[in-house]
C-alpha cells in the first residue's frame with residue numbers, strides 16, 4: 154500500500170487524546186474522534202461540556218494543551234491559508250456588516266475564494282432570494298443565521314463547522330436548515346461538524362453523535378446504535394410487600410419479573426418495565442456529571458470507529 158492510498162482514507166478529522174486546560178481547570182480530558190468525509194457529525198453536550206473549545210481547537214483558533222489533532226490532513230496549529238480556505242465557519246459576520254445588503258455582502262465574501270459558489274444560486278439554496286436586496290440589520294434572527302450559513306459555504310468548503318447553528322430558530326426555519334445541511338453533505342460531500350445541546354436535533358441531522366460530558370466522550374455511534382444501547386438495560390419497578398418502592402436495572406427483565414412472581418404470594422404491586430430512551434441515558438450522564446460522579450459506565454470506544462456506509 155502506498156502512502157497516497159493511506160492519506161486518501163484518512164478521516165477528515167482525527168483527534169487522539171485531546172486535552173485542554175484553562176489555567177488549572179481541565180476542560181477536555183482525553184477526547185478521541187474520527188470524522189469521515191461527507192459525514193454529518195454532532196458533538197452533543199450540555200452547557201460547559203467543552204464543545205466550543207473542541208471546535209475552536211479544530212478550527213485552529215485555540216492552542217490545545219495536549220494530544221494529536223489532524224484536520225484535512227493538517228495540524229490546525231500549523232494550518233496556512235490554503236488549508237483555511239477549505240474550511241467553512243458559520244460566524245455571525247453580519248454583526249460587522251449591518252448596513253450591507255444581503256446579496257452585496259455575499260458577493261463581497263465570494264471574492265475571498267478561488268472558486269466560490271454563485272451568490273444568486275446560494276441565496277436560493279438558503280432561502281434568502283426574496284431578501285437579496287434587504288439590509289442585513291433588517292433581517293430576522295433566522296434569516297441572519299441562514300446568511301451566516303451562506304457566508305460559511307460560499308467558498309465551497311470541504312469541511313463545515315456549525316457551532317450551535319439553530320439557536321433561536323423557529324420550527325420551520327429549523328426544518329429548512331436541516332434540509333440544507335443534509336443536501337450539503339449528500340450532494341456536495343461536505344463534512345459537517347455541528348455542536349448542539351439539543352438531542353432531538355442531533356438525532357434528526359447526524360450520521361453519528363458523540364456525547365461530550367465533562368470533557369470526555371461518554372458515548373458515540375449512530376442515533377440508532379445509541380438508542381439500542383440505551384434500551385439494552387430495562388428498568389423494572391415495583392412495590393415490595395412491605396410497601397417499599399423498588400427499582401432494578403437488568404438486561405433480562407422477564408427473568409427478574411419471573412423471579413418476583415415466584416417469590417410473591419399474589420400480584421406484584423405497581424409492576425412496571427421500562428426501556429430507557431436515548432434521552433434518558435443522556436440526561437442520566439449529564440446528571441451524574443453534575444453530581445460529581447465520573448460516569449464510568451460510559452464509553453468512548455466507538456468515537457474513532459469507521460463511519461457507517463452512506
Ligand SMILES: Nc1ncnc2c1ncn2[C@@H]1O[C@H](COP(=O)(O)OP(=O)(O)OP(=O)(O)O)[C@@H](O)[C@H]1O
Pocket residue numbers: 175180198199200201202203204205206207350
Ligand atoms: N477562554 C476561557 N478561559 C477560561 N475558561 C474558559 C474559556 N473558554 C471556556 N472556558 C470554560 O471551559 C468550559 C467549556 O466551555 P465551552 O465553551 O467549550 O463549552 P460548551 O460545551 O461549548 O458550552 P455551551 O453549550 O454553553 O456553549 C466552561 O466551563 C467554560 O467556562
